[in-house]
Each structure stands twice: as structure tokens, then as C-alpha cells.
Amino acid sequence: MSTMKRRRFLSHLWQAGAALVALAGAWTSWDLLRPGEAKGFGGKIRTVPPAAIPENGVIEIAAARAYLVNIGGEVVALSQKCTHLGCRVPWCESSSAFECPCHGSVFNRAGEYRAGPAPRGMDRHPIEVGTDGLIYIDTGSTEDGPPPGPETIDEPVTGPNCAQGAE
DSSP, X not given: OOOOOHHHHHHHHHHHHHHHHHHHHHHHHHHHXXXXXXXXXXXXXXXXXXXXXXXXXXXXXXXXXXXXXXXXXXXXXXXXXXXXXXXXXXXXXXXXXXEOTTTOOEEOTTOOEEESSOSSSOOEEOEEEOTTSOEEEETTOOBOOOOSSOOSSOOOOOSOOOSTTOO
């Protein structure tokens, strides 16, 4: 059995230490560079079961910056962003419409254009019902809202407008 000299032992020790540091660096870099699943806005947001959405109502999903509406038995996720200049468009209970407080664009409950400077209806996010029975809104993807034209739902204005300056 040969005896290892001190200098050779220290050389192997330094090599092992450098290999451990390189391994730790690679491990850390892999965790940082590896693409992960998007959490929060920009990913899929878990919401409510389809049965929780009232037939003629609107549910705001703040984490998704969207509204869930039931249009003829189909659940639709509408973006809160106005298609005119990107202001947040709130739901007005008194008029039963979405009204942009910035420039007065108005949309019906289905997100279809009614009035104002917006070029189209409210944009939509794709949705899916998960295995847990909840609706997931994909906020990383947006579909353009419908062009101005006849409304597909017959829901007249029910009262006064909420937005300042809106007619």
C-alpha cells in the first residue's frame, strides 16, 4: 500500500472542493434559468365553480383582472382593460353595463361595444374547467373583443350610468 504524500493529498482536496463549488453553482443556475409555471397574473388563475356565476350577474376576479359572466349558459372571462386606452372598466350595477370612467366607453354584460371611443368590445381570456371543478382563467393569453355591431344579448340599460361624463 503506497502512502500519499501531503502535497498530492492537498491537491486532491482542492480539486474536490472546486468540484463541489462548481456543482453548487450549476445547481443554483439551473433553478434560476429553468422556466417555471407562471403564478399570478400572466398565468392560469384558479377561480370559482361554474355554478357560482349568476345567470344575469357579473363576478369580479381581482387576481385575474377579469370578470366572469354567464352568457346563455356559457361562461366568459372578460378583461377589465378598456380596448380604447387601457383604463380599468368597472361593472355598473345601476345601468347593468361596463362603463369606462376615463373616456366613457360602454359595454354590455357580454362585453360587447355599446358606445364611446373604444374600437371593439372587451377582450376575453380563455378559460377551462379543471379536474377540481373550478374555472381557470388563462391571463397569459387574450383574444380580441367582438367588433362593434348588433348585440347578441337583449339587456337594455336598467338605470343611471355610474361613470362621470358618460351619457
